[in-house]
Amino acid sequence: MFDQPVTPVTKSQFLQYLRCNNAFHLVKEGIVPKPSSSSYGGYLEWGDFLQLCRNQFPTSVTIDKTMDREESFLKTQEWILEKKSIFHAHLRYNHFVSTVEYLEYDPERDGWILWDFRPIGSVKQDILRSFYFHKQVAEGMSLNILGYKLIRIQTKYLFPGGSITPEDYLLIEDITPRMESEAGTRAEEWRQFQEEVERTNGQSVRFSFLDSKRSCRSLKTCLSPNHCAAGKENAKEIFDFRDSSELAKQWFASGYHSYETVPDSELTPIQKIQKQAHITGNTYFDRTAFENYLTNVTKTVAFLDFESINPYIPLYPNTRPFQHIPYLYSLHIWDTENDTLTHKTYLHEDLGTDPRVPVMAQLQKDLPEGITVFSFNDFFEKLIIQETSTAFPEFLEFWERVKSLFIDLAMPFKKLWIYHPGQNGKASLKEILPCFSTESHGGLSIREGQDANYQYLRLIKKQMTAEEKKRVLEDLKAYCKLDSYGLFLIYRMLLERLSVI
Template identity: 25%
Template sequence: MSPSDKAAYLSKSLYARGLQCHKSLYLHKYRPDLRGEPTPELEALWKSGHEVGDLAHMLFPGGVIVPFDGLTKDEQLAKTREEIDRGTKAIYEATFSFDDVFVKADIIVRNRGCWDLYEVKSSTSVKEHHWDDVAVQYYVLSGCGLPINKAYLVHINNGYVRDGDIVPEELFVLQDITGIVKEKQASVPDELAGMRAMLRGEMPEIDIGPHCSDPYDCDFMDFCWQHVPEYSVFSLRGRGIDPWELYRQGVVKLQDVPLDSLNLMQRMQAEYYLDKKSHADPAKIREFLKKVRYPVCFLDFETFSAAIPLFDGTRPYQQVPFQYSLHRIDAEGEEARHFEYLAQPGADPRKEIAEKLLGEIPEGACVIAYSMAFEKRVLRELGESGPMLRKRLNAVTTGMIDLMEPFKRRDIYHWRMNGSYSLKSVLPVLVPGMTYEGMEISDGEMASAAYFSMETIAAPAELSRLRKALLEYCRQDTLGLVRLLEMMRAMEAEGAKG
């Protein structure tokens, strides 16, 4: 393909990329080597999107699919035309090309001599950028001579609760966006022309901005943001000054931020960084520690969520627990004992996980979590799935203590936390050696992806290695809470001496 041909050729996804940022489109075309690796979260989103798209076909059963794999683009175009001429009522992944724009429409359905266009999204609502996605398809299909009657966005109904087989008509919501899409038709040729003119020239000099993550996180951010240091204006936490306002004034490094422009919390963050300071307030730590009683349990769940509910009684994107780690200290001075659970993939784990957990948390125990709203929600939803256990599960949440609070309030703060109070930021700073770096699984998204992948792994050694990595990661979270509490007790004791 010659450079001019390469510049001319666009697709539905490239059009969306170009609307977000011309530089991103240029890099995608000519410097794909600069693209960052897809995150586990993004890969899970792609997989979910394919599953949702396939299920949406059931809204219009009996149709014919035009496959992407195994056919060239020309063969896909020919197959689509063949099905249209044959009188096929519904076509999935129908393929069209007009004005050097290639699109695959999720679903088109014949309707009284015209066609209805359906774009399927795995989101739970319609976003403005979805309109442009449908608008470019409408432009191409109309340009190919296909008369379009209506254009719809198909998205997930987050109020749907699974009961037996999935009912597509209840899982999906169809929203008519024909009027909006028609209004956008006038701007599509101009947008395409602008993108092609840009692609015929040098890489555009577009600086970073809010567009880097709106509406999607750009996969070239590592390249475009390489001039931004770890401690920068974008490190500033909270709702104080807009970091983009500072950046536009030429302020990038945290040490260059004018302190009088910051609110109290942001100023503290900047000053502590400049002076490389840390502090711990013994009185506030003592007040927090008064709430801790024995036996004390440290709890952390790992969960997955799915656009299409996997089990009866669950909703789209509900956080379903598949793993927990629990450290328990029965009396002051005793060593922490460790308990853990990791479900076998493919089966509903909720009853087993609830029963096992309740067997390991003594009645009336003090339960500590980090950012406890998450653990409380998981426990509440476990109770909804198993009414016989609801009372006992709710009792676990009563009096639950959030170990995040002292760090969120900055009763304890170290400049290396960089304004963050997440466990991943706090733990390695305050408990040296307890880092997540180098772990095969180092965050919740990776854990969820690993859990799902276990279902497809046949080799026992590989399965064993993955289970071990999952257990190690979850154990690190609750052992970290044990060590943080020990550290707080030491700080409190040191303060009492002073």
């Protein structure tokens, strides 16, 4: 099949094309590197998940990942002829290559079933598209494809402790009916893809942001604005307008390439606030909104931030897949009358045990009764306390006592009661903090929650040296401390504005 050297077309390229045809060509031609699709901690659990899936098929053979590409194709072809079911089967037809998690032979119907294993809780479009790509390659090899099956995670599974019970944890779904019902859509996507591959084979490609797929909505996520919006790269700022979505693409097509050029008549009240702030360089502040927002705040206030892991393979009894398990908190307590700031923290270092009870027990001691608790997107902090108290009823009274005391410090920034042009349309703590203080997460070793999650999972799974462990524990505490300290700085800034403006 490969008498002449050709560049193989892979499933990931097909999926990239369906998201953005510009990105497909940029990557295929080596103009930009392939975007990373890996999550921080996913691979730490992948091996265990894969083994649980493979254990459902004890008599199958496996294409070893140590084989080179040509050897893996030939070995797959050999086992197909022997009608063996194959893990990690390597398929190719013409210039298309495909790796199937599991290719199962059905002797009764003399055909093959395509399987995929995904550590997810729901079926997404990319899974169906992946199956269709595998199908096209397999049928090109004259394989009789009978159906499609998926093993994913049963998100309602409650881990009882001990060993994972695969029959309860794994959800096996027959995707065949859905594939058949959407066959027309999938066939049209495939037809367009093949046409694009043939049309551009050996030809120069015209890159244009406006010609890209609908899913490519923003120049901010474009792989290469220098190619897709040549000469207009700075137009990215109009995609910072809040709630603009597809509208910003229409503005770009109309020739609006900066905050100033978008007419007020096309902007919402919030977007007008943004525009004015960027033109003048001044911070917008809605005094009335803040006076109402802070009406019932106590004189002493707390600023709370949790860090958690959310493994898809549960680690502790009475937890579900993807459930957030707190292992660290940082608590700053500010007495506004005496202007004293106290810091409390707890990091669970007994890595072989469930951190929830120790974390909550210490927080219950550290948090004074009856004071306002500020968190950033407080839904998360409240969920942590609520789920822990549900699992451990000794904390129910604590939960009932504190749940009405929370105030979400993200809300004013989401609603644009305050807006600094340096936010560039964003409302995350990482973007806001440098705009209103001299503090920033930029100098930390751990700079975001996903990385903190990943590093603590590494600690649990003993994937670091003793020296590295000591450093990571300190880095985790420093990261969490800055989050709660940042909330204090923001709140103090708001009070100063209310007293001065």
